[in-house]
Amino acid sequence: MTQGADLQILINRIGAEHVERRLEIETQHEAQLFGQGLLLFNVENWRLAPWLVETALKLSGLYARARRNADHVVVRRNKLVFAELPPAFDGFTILHLTDLHADISVGAMRHLIGIVGNIEYDVCVLTGDYRGKTYGPFEKSLEIINELRAQLKGPIFAVLGNHDSIHMAPYSYGSFAGSNGNPDDVQRVRANCSPRSTHFLSRRRRPSFLSS
DSSP: OOOHHHHHHHHHHHHHHHHHHHHHHHHHHHHHHSSSSSOOGGGGOOHHHHHHHHHHHHTTHHHHHHHHHHHOOOOOOOOOOOOOGGGGGGTTOOEEEOEEEEEGGGGHHHHHHHHHOOOSSSEEEEEOOOOSSSSSSOHHHHHHHHHHHHOOOOOOEOOOTTTTTTHHHHHHHTTTOOOOOOOOOOOGGGHHHOOOOEEEBBBBTTTSSOOO
16 A cells, blocks of 8 residues: 555545645654754654663563563553443443554563453543654564454454544555444444454544544
8 A cells, every 4th residue: 555545544534634734744843853944853753762772671680570671561441430421322332552662662562462351341542652662663562562452352442642644544544344333322332243343433633543
């Protein structure tokens, strides 16, 4: 899929205005990272940072412990109670995965892929930051995210984060099989969302959210 083709797919789905706004935001962000904006320095663009952190941890003897902590995945369960919750959502469970930074968190992602298939839930939401950096290649991130996707059950709702590019959306949407459901009708999520479907959501003021 060429870059022009993936943008045309998005334009057909969400309109040229949303695509143009997101591209403008990404262009401005990259300009700031590379010293063309108000920021003269940004740690995300400092290539020596990972090496310095790793070296410091090794010299202090904490590298192995830090690696184990970084690769460890904890499933936290939070119970929310709402007085006016519709009966259809009594006991409704959401699996929330966010800030995965898959390409720089390979160990943690392998652990997550290994355990997520045993978790019971009704819908899964992925809330962005699939890539480690806020610019550059994203193919490795998508490859790992797609492995994760193969282990997920039921409908999936996904958005892009500030670390992600709008060019990632068509590839993810296509590999996730797409959806004909209506993600805006929250009252009918259980009734309308078919298994093995993925929804990219949109809000008018936030072009990082993509509409299905």
